[in-house]
Amino acid sequence: DVVMTQSPLSLPVTLGQPASISCRSSQSLVHSDGNTYLNWFQQRPGQSPRRLMYKVSNRDSGVPDRFSGSGSDTDFTLKISRVEAEDVGVYYCMQGTHWPWTFGQGTKVEI
Amino acid sequence: EVQLVESGGGLVQPGGSLRLSCAASGFTFSSYWMSWVRQAPGRGLEWVANIKQDGSEKYYVDSVKGRFTVSRDNAKNSLYLQMNSLRADDTAVYYCARVNQHTGDFWGQGTLVTVSS
Numbered sequence: 001d002v003v004m005t006q007s008p009l010s011l012p013v014t015l016g017q018p019a020s021i022s023c024r025s026s027q028s029l030v031h032s033d034g035n036t037y038l039n040w041f042q043q044r045p046g047q048s049p050r051r052l053m054y055k056v057s058n059r060d061s062g063v064p065d066r067f068s069g070s071g072s073d074t075d076f077t078l079k080i081s082r083v084e085a086e087d088v089g090v091y092y093c094m095q096g097t098h099w100p101w102t103f104g105q106g107t108k109v110e111i
Numbered sequence: 112e113v114q115l116v117e118s119g120g121g122l123v124q125p126g127g128s129l130r131l132s133c134a135a136s137g138f139t140f141s142s143y144w145m146s147w148v149r150q151a152p153g154r155g156l157e158w159v160a161n162i163k164q165d166g167s168e169k170y171y172v173d174s175v176k177g178r179f180t181v182s183r184d185n186a187k188n189s190l191y192l193q194m195n196s197l198r199a200d201d202t203a204v205y206y207c208a209r210v211n212q213h214t215g216d217f218w219g220q221g222t223l224v225t226v227s228s
Contacts, residue, residue, distance in 0.1 A: 037213040041156075048206060048218040049148075049156065055212055092156060096213030100172040101158040 002027050002095055006104035013087075013109055019080045021107045023093035028073050030097070037096035040069055040078045043106075044089040052091075053078065085111065113137040113217045115207050120222030127197050127226070133190040133207030133219060141165075141185040144210035147192045149203035150221070157203075160192065161210065175201075197226045 003026040013019045029036050040053040051060050053069040056076060066081040080087055088111060093104040119131040131147070147159040160181040161170045169181050180193040190207050204223050208215030 031213075035213075039212075039214040048220055049215075050218070051214060051216050054214055054216070058212075060216065094156070094158075094214060099161075099170050101161075101214070103156040103158070106155050 004104035013083045021078045023076045025074045041092045115219035117219045117222040128195045131192040135188045140188040146208045151203045
């Protein structure tokens, strides 16, 4: 199985300051169809996961543009340009290229 | 508005069975792959199973192969997960998710399955 490794696992942040989460995969996430199925999820306390980004850098509808995704092959990053209070939660990267689809361990973002 | 509502969770003894359901609305259910994803208490996420639009293809994570069966009824806009030979490590919140771009774009609120004697 593809192992997804996130860092850091805990991220203390300051409101209005930038934040960054790294995600590395044990294999290339380039699919045979040419797409890279690396996705990011946010899980707020007591809620279901919510998809933020798909295929590395595509923001879902309603996701603020302070969130951005980048990377390629095995190395990916989620950035928050200016952290807001509503961004508190756990962030997961997830690969949908190789079955079984797998998640990172999660990064807890706290103020 | 896309809605996914899971049901059927509860307390079951080790070795027992449980059937989860997911009622979908707000989109053309028969046009999408669907998934089950689980989250053990205080733990991370694990993708459990995928099923194709017409049910002709199914994929399972190794830890549930031979014990869990995913199915769907497009006439009822419903997704199911039959879970047999349940073990303590199957204890988790089970989410159904709509698959889009090789991931889940909409998720339900989840249903808790507790396997304990």
